[in-house]
Amino acid sequence: MNTTLEQTTSVWMQTGEIPVQAALTADVSADVCVIGAGIAGMTTAYLLLQEGRSVVVLDDGPIGGGQTERTTAHLSNAIDDRYVAIEGWHGQEGARLAAESHTAAIDRIEVIVARENIECDFERLDGYLFTPLGESSDLLQQELHAARRAGLSEVELVDRSPLASFDTGPCLRFPRQAQFHPRKYLAGLTTAILRKGGRIFNQTRAEHVESGPPARVRTSQGRTVTAASVVVATNTPFNDFVTIHTKQAAYTSYVVGFVVPRGSVPRSLYWDTLNPYHYVRLQALPSDGSAGERLGDPLTEELLIVGGEDHKTGQADDAEERCRRLEEWTRGRFPVTGSIRCRWSGQILETIDGLAFIGRNPLDGPNIFIATGDSGQGMTHGTIAGILLTDLIVGRHNPWTALYEPSRKTLRAAERFLQENLNVALQYSSWLTGGDVASTNDIAPGTGAVVRRGLTKVAACRDEHGQLHECSAVCPHLGCLVDWNPLEHTWDCPCHGSRFDQQGHVLCGPANSDLARIREV
Ligand SMILES: Cc1cc2nc3c(=O)[nH]c(=O)nc-3n(C[C@H](O)[C@H](O)[C@H](O)COP(=O)(O)OP(=O)(O)OC[C@H]3O[C@@H](n4cnc5c(N)ncnc54)[C@H](O)[C@@H]3O)c2cc1C
Numbered sequence: 001m002n003t004t005l006e007q008t009t010s011v012w013m014q015t016g017e018i019p020v021q022a023a024l025t026a027d028v029s030a031d032v033c034v035i036g037a038g039i040a041g042m043t044t045a046y047l048l049l050q051e052g053r054s055v056v057v058l059d060d061g062p063i064g065g066g067q068t069e070r071t072t073a074h075l076s077n078a079i080d081d082r083y084v085a086i087e088g089w090h091g092q093e094g095a096r097l098a099a100e101s102h103t104a105a106i107d108r109i110e111v112i113v114a115r116e117n118i119e120c121d122f123e124r125l126d127g128y129l130f131t132p133l134g135e136s137s138d139l140l141q142q143e144l145h146a147a148r149r150a151g152l153s154e155v156e157l158v159d160r161s162p163l164a165s166f167d168t169g170p171c172l173r174f175p176r177q178a179q180f181h182p183r184k185y186l187a188g189l190t191t192a193i194l195r196k197g198g199r200i201f202n203q204t205r206a207e208h209v210e211s212g213p214p215a216r217v218r219t220s221q222g223r224t225v226t227a228a229s230v231v232v233a234t235n236t237p238f239n240d241f242v243t244i245h246t247k248q249a250a251y252t253s254y255v256v257g258f259v260v261p262r263g264s265v266p267r268s269l270y271w272d273t274l275n276p277y278h279y280v281r282l283q284a285l286p287s288d289g290s291a292g293e294r295l296g297d298p299l300t301e302e303l304l305i306v307g308g309e310d311h312k313t314g315q316a317d318d319a320e321e322r323c324r325r326l327e328e329w330t331r332g333r334f335p336v337t338g339s340i341r342c343r344w345s346g347q348i349l350e351t352i353d354g355l356a357f358i359g360r361n362p363l364d365g366p367n368i369f370i371a372t373g374d375s376g377q378g379m380t381h382g383t384i385a386g387i388l389l390t391d392l393i394v395g396r397h398n399p400w401t402a403l404y405e406p407s408r409k410t411l412r413a414a415e416r417f418l419q420e421n422l423n424v425a426l427q428y429s430s431w432l433t434g435g436d437v438a439s440t441n442d443i444a445p446g447t448g449a450v451v452r453r454g455l456t457k458v459a460a461c462r463d464e465h466g467q468l469h470e471c472s473a474v475c476p477h478l479g480c481l482v483d484w485n486p487l488e489h490t491w492d493c494p495c496h497g498s499r500f501d502q503q504g505h506v507l508c509g510p511a512n513s514d515l516a517r518i519r520e521v
Pocket residue numbers: 001002035036037038039040041058059060061062063064065066067068069070071072073074075076204205206207233234235238253254255279307345346347348371372374375376377378379380381382509512
């Protein structure tokens with residue numbers, strides 16, 4: 001599971017190093033085994049160590065090699081799905097707890113950064129939410145009232161954002177938001193975890209989790225971790241086959257980075273209310289001689305990061321067009337100089353009711369926990385996971401438990417549940433169609449296509465050297481057919497977002513095994 005193997009690289013991957021740890025080569029035991037070294041797993045490990053628990057962290061790839069290195073790292077309590085919707089799904093008290101928990105997550109990151117002396121460009125700033133040009137601001141009025149009912153009394157409606165380059169019109173100002181460099185933050189957490197006696201193993205895939213007690217985690221190399229509790233923080237849980245995946249859907253989002261003259265764009269977070277919406281922030285360029293300096297001149301320029309153009313994973317193959325639209329949107333509004341300096345894509349898990357699933361894994365032993373369903377706010381949801389799961393494991397009351405309970409049934413989100421599951425059911429109809437191309441001879445170097453072969457379908461791609469790689473197109477999770485992703489050169493499953501590299505190795509769950517290999521020609 002290693003998005004580092006995809007074609008694009010984020011600015012964080014180019015400018016932040018995290019020390020790689022050795023693989024697990026012996027059986028070990030600990031109070032808690034955390035699977036997944038993204039922001040959710042690493043925060044949980046850090047906070048459990050602070051409580052005196054012994055912790056082992058396993059990751060199939062490097063630390064931060066999942067979606068955490070593909071984020072834009074807006075740290076915000078301005079919930080992406082909007083407070084109006086959160087209140088509708090979870091009630092006024094639920095919206096209040098959502099606001100409280102996201103605010104607490106930003107505060108907790110700030111405390112950890114200070115306590116551990118982590119140089120990760122953490123910065124407090126305001127966030128501005130605006131409607132598209134020409135649209136009424138009624139939606140903002142409603143959101144203002146809902147945010148205030150949720151306890152965010154300082155949110156205010158202002159005439160326009162501080163941007164001079166374009167008039168956003170009226171917008172909501174959310175004070176005390178933040179941003180940071182996610183890989184530098186994880187590098188700091190790594191140092192702190194190791195110093196506190198935590199053990200982290202890379203290149204170690206957890207294959208099977210048994211609740212016991214004690215719980216046992218079996219790795220693909222045949223090693224066992226024995227623990228009182230297990231936290232599965234793998235972005236999407238591989239140990240939950242169906243339940244959670246009917247309540248969340250995988251979306252692909254795109255990000256482009258441009259240089260702008262330093263100081264020309266006021267330092268804030270920006271979002272519009274389109275669906276899918278645009279999200280914007282700035283990032284200073286490194287001046288330490290690292291590779292990132294090539295992105296621009298750190299003395300006179302900084303990076304403007306703009307994301308959006310989301311679609312359901314595996315259900316669109318027009319990435320170039322989406323990046324072009326992002327570019328056009330940005331050039332029309334910001335003082336961009338030159339061409340795109342970096343671009344990347346990543347995956348977001350949208351739950352049917354706008355909030356993450358954090359807590360005991362449904363239908364499993366009481367000592368197996370999950371953190372998933374980032375809803376585009378995985379930096380704060382991942383930190384909430386660290387706080388909440390630590391409380392659950394040490395047996396401390398936490399007021400957010402019911403709100404994030406993974407087995408919750410949000411009746412008021414039934415319509416979204418039906419829509420997403422109908423969409424999944426429709427994906428199985430691709431079993432009945434022909435292939436994308438008639439023969440593998442039609443596949444050019446650097447591209448891939450699904451080819452029908454008798455009753456089954458084959459995922460075939462030709463690498464840059466002309467070599468053909470063939471795997472089964474059948475996703476090992478629940479049997480949907482994968483689709484070629486022309487930007488990342490991956491095979492993406494349109495049902496629940498499992499992704500595989502060109503040779504069929506699994507990159508993202510819920511699948512936890514590779515596409516069946518056919519041959520190399
Ligand atoms: C383009 C984009 C923009 C975003 N913007 C924002 C934003 O502005 N603000 C925000 O809050 N959130 C944002 N997000 C969401 C956020 O980045 C993610 O939700 C978050 O990084 C997920 O962290 P995680 O720890 O849950 O998962 P990950 O970072 O994916 O970590 C999971 C880890 O588990 C490992 N793993 C998986 N399976 C196994 C296994 N079987 N055995 C061992 N290890 C395994 C993987 O290798 C990986 O390292 C964005 C996401 C994207 C893609």
